[in-house]
Amino acid sequence: MQYKFIPSIHHIDAQSWDSLFAQSNGYPFVQHAFLATLENTDCTNKASGWQPHHLTVTNSSGQLVAALVLFLKNHSYGEYVFDWSWADAYAQNGLDYYPKFVSAIPFTPATGPRFGFAETLSAEEKNNLAKAMADHLQAFSQEKNISGVHILFPSMEQFNLPLNTTNNVEEPLESQWQQRIGCQYQWFNQGYSSFEQFLESFSSRKRKNVKKERAKVSQQNITLTMRSADAVPLEEWETFYALYHHTYLKRSGRYGYLTKAFFLSLAKIFPTQVLLCQAWRDHEMIAAALYFRDNTTLYGRYWGAMEELDGLHFEACYYQGIEYAIANGLQRFDPGAQGEHKIQRGFVPVKTSSLHWLAHPGFQHGVAQFLQSETQHMQGFMKEARELLPFKEGIELPAEGCLLGIREEVKQKAFE
Numbered sequence: 001m002q003y004k005f006i007p008s009i010h011h012i013d014a015q016s017w018d019s020l021f022a023q024s025n026g027y028p029f030v031q032h033a034f035l036a037t038l039e040n041t042d043c044t045n046k047a048s049g050w051q052p053h054h055l056t057v058t059n060s061s062g063q064l065v066a067a068l069v070l071f072l073k074n075h076s077y078g079e080y081v082f083d084w085s086w087a088d089a090y091a092q093n094g095l096d097y098y099p100k101f102v103s104a105i106p107f108t109p110a111t112g113p114r115f116g117f118a119e120t121l122s123a124e125e126k127n128n129l130a131k132a133m134a135d136h137l138q139a140f141s142q143e144k145n146i147s148g149v150h151i152l153f154p155s156m157e158q159f160n161l162p163l164n165t166t167n168n169v170e171e172p173l174e175s176q177w178q179q180r181i182g183c184q185y186q187w188f189n190q191g192y193s194s195f196e197q198f199l200e201s202f203s204s205r206k207r208k209n210v211k212k213e214r215a216k217v218s219q220q221n222i223t224l225t226m227r228s229a230d231a232v233p234l235e236e237w238e239t240f241y242a243l244y245h246h247t248y249l250k251r252s253g254r255y256g257y258l259t260k261a262f263f264l265s266l267a268k269i270f271p272t273q274v275l276l277c278q279a280w281r282d283h284e285m286i287a288a289a290l291y292f293r294d295n296t297t298l299y300g301r302y303w304g305a306m307e308e309l310d311g312l313h314f315e316a317c318y319y320q321g322i323e324y325a326i327a328n329g330l331q332r333f334d335p336g337a338q339g340e341h342k343i344q345r346g347f348v349p350v351k352t353s354s355l356h357w358l359a360h361p362g363f364q365h366g367v368a369q370f371l372q373s374e375t376q377h378m379q380g381f382m383k384e385a386r387e388l389l390p391f392k393e394g395i396e397l398p399a400e401g402c403l404l405g406i407r408e409e410v411k412q413k414a415f416e
Contacts, residue, residue: 001065001129002058003136009035009052016064020116026273026294027112029105030069033269038106041261048257049075050106055133065118066129068137069105072146074098078257080109080337081152081182081354086367090147095360097147101137104152107257109184109337110299111352114154134161134357138175141359148358151177156353177355178367181378183385185340185347187333188398192326195319198346206390210345214319216311222281224316226324230271232278237264240276240288243304258302263290277320279305279312289316291324298325300335318345340385348397349385351378 006012014032021030028034035044035052044050050071057066076083079102090097103114115133117126137149161177192198199207217224241260248256266274273294279287287305291298300321303313318335325333335342343349358364391397 001060001132003133004056004058005070005140006054006056007052008039009054010039012054012056012064012067017067017116020064020067020118021113022119024113024116024294025296027297028270028273028292028294028299029108029110030113030116035069037262037265037269041259041265043258043262044071044106049073049077053101055137057129057133063118065121066126066133067116068103068133069114069116070101070103070137071106072099073102078107079104079150079152081150081180083150083356086363089366090363095147095363096145100147101141101149102152103150103154108299108301109153109352110334111153112155114151131161134177135175138357138359146359148356148360150357151355153352153354161355175357177357178364178371180354180356180371181375182352182354183349183378183382184334184337184352185342186335186350187322187325187347189325189329189331189333190396195323195326198322198326201392201395202346202390203392206344210319210390213311213314217279217309217315220281220309220312222279222286222309222312224277224279224320226275226277226320228272229267229274229276232267232276234264236276236278236285237267239285240278240290240304243285243288243306244290244302245304246306247304256302275324277316279316287312287316289320291321293328293330296330297332297334298330300333314345318342318347322346343385343388344390346390348389349382350398351382 009017009032012032014036017032021027024030038044038050039052042048044052050073052070053072054070055068056064059065073079075098076087081104087097105112115126115130117129121129134149140146141149190201199210202210238260241263244258244263245256245260270292273292275291275293277289277291278285286307287309288303289300290302291300293299298321300317303317305312321333321335324330333347335347356367358367386397389397
């Protein structure tokens, strides 16, 4: 096998790359077109701090058999797995935390495949190859003084790397991957035929709260539309970018990660996999929320508005997404990272995962200690969060670990 790092997705033809991810249910964020558009519109390059450095593997016949989405990073922005304290600890000890390797979808905390494999490989061959790729990454990082490798929001069933899943600091840690647990709030379709049927699973008081919240939007003379990207005129994409830019600047004091050219390209690359929920008042587009979708899941991504209006954010970013998922038979709605306010609206706390390996043995051990404590805190937090769900007692929910690659259709009650 030959291992090679490529500095641009354009070094591989689209058909060869996409064939490695053919079993991903149409997951949009690893598709060649998406990664190429990020590059073409100056969202991922050396200047942005997201420098493409994808790892590819070819066999003796020169056939591409595996790849890992990979970037060389000189900061930690746009990752949604926060390691700023780790970088500070390096700096305090006179060491460089950057550059680092990050396998992730830029600015997109959506669990999905990071490794891609040829369909002709068996499950055992894929596991062995993933382990070999990880070993190659570790050896290369040590050789080139790269501080470590971080795999963010991966589909854990894809591979079988040596994981220190218990964060046991007594185990040999030199080549092991530390597993970090996070929490997101996601909606799951339990075979609902309508939004009203979904609300029937709520307790009476919580159901009334949602209805009142939705009513506030219509009372402000606001109507909403959900359209696929190819049905949105160019001038409305221009307006959306202005709304996104204004909101991002107001919230963070910084410009958004994504460029205007990126948003204007979406209708060309994903005419039906990208959706725009638009809020209208007096024929004026006053807010909008951007969605992606695949064969099973809806992903809420970006939001923009010129002013804050009561209930509008929740309507455009959550309730309209739920209605779309029900109408189109999607199994899951991932509205993005963070946001405990989603719990009361029927979004279930679920575990997410990231994998971390640091070249420095001392910091590898220190991270294991940190994660041992953090994991205990996260487990307690999630237990408390699930007790705040609005559902009637006895309603069955997906297991906490449903995004960690647990294949079994295991469910647990909301209140145990």
